[in-house]
Amino acid sequence: MVMRKLVVVAVVSFSAGLAVASFAGFREFIPGLLEGALVTIQITLAGAVVAVICATVAGLAKMYAPWPLRWLAVVYIELFRGTSALVQLFWLFFVLPLFGVTLAPMTVAIAALGLNIGAYGAEVVRGAVAAVPRGQWEATTALNMSRTQALRRIILPQAFVAMIPPWGNLFIELLKSTALVSLITISDLAFRAQQMNQTTFRTLEIFTIVLVIYLAIASIITVGMRALEQKAVGAMVRGRGH
Amino acid sequence: MTVQPMVKFDGVTKRYGALTVLDSLDLEIMPGEKVAVIGPSGSGKTTVLRMLMTLEKINDGVIWVDGEPLTHMHKDGRLVLADAAHLRRMRGKIGMVFQHFNLFPHMSALKNCMEAPVTVLKLSKEEARARAVELLEMVGLADKLDHYPAQLSGGQQQRVAIARALAMRPKVMLFDEVTSALDPELVGEVLNVIRRLGSELDLTMLMVTHQMGFAREFADRVCFFYGGKIAEQGPPEQIFGQAQNERTRQFLSACLEAI
Ligand SMILES: Nc1ncnc2c1ncn2[C@@H]1O[C@H](COP(=O)(O)OP(=O)(O)OP(=O)(O)O)[C@@H](O)[C@H]1O
Numbered sequence: 001m002v003m004r005k006l007v008v009v010a011v012v013s014f015s016a017g018l019a020v021a022s023f024a025g026f027r028e029f030i031p032g033l034l035e036g037a038l039v040t041i042q043i044t045l046a047g048a049v050v051a052v053i054c055a056t057v058a059g060l061a062k063m064y065a066p067w068p069l070r071w072l073a074v075v076y077i078e079l080f081r082g083t084s085a086l087v088q089l090f091w092l093f094f095v096l097p098l099f100g101v102t103l104a105p106m107t108v109a110i111a112a113l114g115l116n117i118g119a120y121g122a123e124v125v126r127g128a129v130a131a132v133p134r135g136q137w138e139a140t141t142a143l144n145m146s147r148t149q150a151l152r153r154i155i156l157p158q159a160f161v162a163m164i165p166p167w168g169n170l171f172i173e174l175l176k177s178t179a180l181v182s183l184i185t186i187s188d189l190a191f192r193a194q195q196m197n198q199t200t201f202r203t204l205e206i207f208t209i210v211l212v213i214y215l216a217i218a219s220i221i222t223v224g225m226r227a228l229e230q231k232a233v234g235a236m237v238r239g240r241g242h
Numbered sequence: 243m244t245v246q247p248m249v250k251f252d253g254v255t256k257r258y259g260a261l262t263v264l265d266s267l268d269l270e271i272m273p274g275e276k277v278a279v280i281g282p283s284g285s286g287k288t289t290v291l292r293m294l295m296t297l298e299k300i301n302d303g304v305i306w307v308d309g310e311p312l313t314h315m316h317k318d319g320r321l322v323l324a325d326a327a328h329l330r331r332m333r334g335k336i337g338m339v340f341q342h343f344n345l346f347p348h349m350s351a352l353k354n355c356m357e358a359p360v361t362v363l364k365l366s367k368e369e370a371r372a373r374a375v376e377l378l379e380m381v382g383l384a385d386k387l388d389h390y391p392a393q394l395s396g397g398q399q400q401r402v403a404i405a406r407a408l409a410m411r412p413k414v415m416l417f418d419e420v421t422s423a424l425d426p427e428l429v430g431e432v433l434n435v436i437r438r439l440g441s442e443l444d445l446t447m448l449m450v451t452h453q454m455g456f457a458r459e460f461a462d463r464v465c466f467f468y469g470g471k472i473a474e475q476g477p478p479e480q481i482f483g484q485a486q487n488e489r490t491r492q493f494l495s496a497c498l499e500a501i
């Protein structure tokens with residue numbers, strides 16, 4: 001049911017975009033911009049994976065790891081939250097090569113944006129884990145479970161549900177911040193738009209299409225996360241009311 | 243050979259900051275004995291159970307379980323504070339049922355009872371399931387195996403929690419006001435299950451309760467806590483019939499008035 005809603009939103013926004021496009025002579029810009037959109041989507045997806053992994057590791061390390069690791073997690077979180085994504089991107093792209101480490105632009109984009117969003121995500125993870133009632137921990141102690149077993153089997157599955165809506169927001173932040181990667185030579189949606197604009201000056205058409213495409217991707221993220229949330233809540237109280 | 247106590251508090255003191263909640267508590271519970279703990283709010287009843295479940299550290303003294311130190315361990319002929327491994331080994335002897343059940347909301351009744359036997363005791367899924375089904379039947383929930391906590395009444399949830407604790411085969415069971423969060427009409431079904439455990443299983447039980455009628459009928463011994471100490475203890479007939487201590491009499495008559 002929710003999957004259907006997702007498809008509907010995607011199709012509606014896409015066909016709306018295409019309709020507008022074909023009527024007003026927007027058509028010539030669409031293939032190039034869609035190619036850029038594909039790059040934007042790739043960076044968003046891969047960045048999201050990096051962000052979730054970094055956030056989980058750093059969030060849990062900050063709560064439970066022995067002090068050297070906890071300290072490392074805190075430094076990571078504060079460093080990446082306290083500086084802008086643009087500066088992080090430039091650092092990885094322009095400064096690291098000075099130390100002999102040269103990474104491909106796509107790698108830099110995914111790593112920098114993933115690490116940046118992951119730092120915010122770490123607080124989401126920490127908050128959701130801390131919000132699991134203390135009685136749940138006490139029950140695991142009374143059943144003689146280890147802390148790791150308790151986290152994995154009891155605490156994280158419950159925290160997961162609470163994490164989904166804030167992660168939805170972060171993924172949209174991530175999507176929006178991908179526009180920055182045009183500054184390190186990647187031909188994403190924003191880059192393509194600027195390029196076309198400089199050669200054709202058809203500003204209205206180009207940036208209208210760009211707007212619709214970003215909105216469509218963001219809607220898919222929103223609907224997808226809501227579907228995930230419903231599924232997760234459903235798993236908590238399965239079969240309720242049957 | 244004399245029988246060893248199953249549980250022994252030896253001069254146990256518990257403080258929260260400046261507040262001394264338990265003051266050099268001595269208490270021995272024999273194997274199979276059923277002890278009811280009563281007393282006014284804040285007298286330290288819950289704290290006694292939580293220390294025994296290792297949910298709370300103690301400030302002084304030693305707790306012994308089944309002839310071995312719980313809070314401490316032997317090292318070079320001396321008693322030193324227990325490490326995590328020792329606690330895990332000893333904790334297996336004790337089970338606890340909480341006032342607010344603390345069931346795992348993302349697992350069915352059956353899964354709640356299978357979880358720790360599988361992850362902690364390393365039973366196979368089949369063994370754990372058989373054990374869980376047997377216990378859920380014993381607490382009268384054979385038809386609710388696949389229900390989630392949210393789909394069960396308070397009384398049913400508490401019975402699942404009892405089955406879940408029993409699935410670890412503890413020697414000592416702790417009950418902390420296990421009927422206090424229940425609607426009055428659901429209290430009976432939980433007390434009946436506890437009665438059944440008392441008669442069918444060879445368990446040592448320590449229960450904090452405000453159900454004076456139940457304590458009187460079920461317990462071998464009643465301990466009245468007051469101001470961080472056991473003010474008076476004895477068989478139910480004595481405590482409820484001819485209490486020596488003025489505080490005990492006041493407390494019991496206040497309880498009667500409340501009914
Ligand atoms: N974590 C804590 N921090 C500080 N004080 C605490 C803590 N837990 C309990 N106390 C205090 O210790 C005292 C004993 O608490 P305990 O919960 O053992 O009482 P109780 O006899 O179980 O009372 P009740 O009948 O209300 O459940 C109380 O004064 C309580 O305020």
Ligand SMILES: [Mg+2]
Binds near residue numbers: 287289419450
């Ligand atoms: Mg209490």
